[in-house]
Amino acid sequence: SSNSDLTRLDVGRNSAPTLAVLPPSSEELSSTTTATLTCLANKGFPSDWTIRWKVDGTSQKQETSSRVLEKDGLYSWSSTLTLTGQEWTKAGEVTCEAQQKSQTPVTKNLRRADCSG
Incomplete structure (x- = not known):
C-alpha cells in the first residue's frame, strides 16, 4: 500500500489551521495610540475553531473573527487584537x-x- 492516503485531505475530518500573527503596522504605531494585531488562520476544518489571544501568557478579550469558506471546502478566518501602544511596547x-x-x-x-519599530 502507498502512503498517498495519509497526505490526501479528507474534507469532513478535522483539519488544524495554519496560524500567522501579523504585528501592528509602523504607520499605525506612529500615528495612533493603538496597536492592532491580526491572527490569520488558514485551511481549518470545520469552522468552529476558537481563536484566543494571550499577551505574555495572559488571556486577552476575544475580538470578532470573520470566516471565509475556501473553494477546497476548508475555512480561513482572522481575528484581531487591539492593544494600546503602551501595552504593545511592554509586551514581550x-x-x-x-x-x-x-x-x-x-x-x-x-x-x-x-x-521592527
Whole structure:
C-alpha cells in the first residue's frame, strides 16, 4: 500500500489551521495610540475553531473573527487584537491560539523583539 492516503485531505475530518500573527503596522504605531494585531488562520476544518489571544501568557478579550469558506471546502478566518501602544511596547510575546472543542490547540507566537519599530 502507498502512503498517498495519509497526505490526501479528507474534507469532513478535522483539519488544524495554519496560524500567522501579523504585528501592528509602523504607520499605525506612529500615528495612533493603538496597536492592532491580526491572527490569520488558514485551511481549518470545520469552522468552529476558537481563536484566543494571550499577551505574555495572559488571556486577552476575544475580538470578532470573520470566516471565509475556501473553494477546497476548508475555512480561513482572522481575528484581531487591539492593544494600546503602551501595552504593545511592554509586551514581550503575543500568542494566537486556535482550539476546536477539546482538541490540542494550535499556537503561534510573535515576539515583539523580532518586530521592527
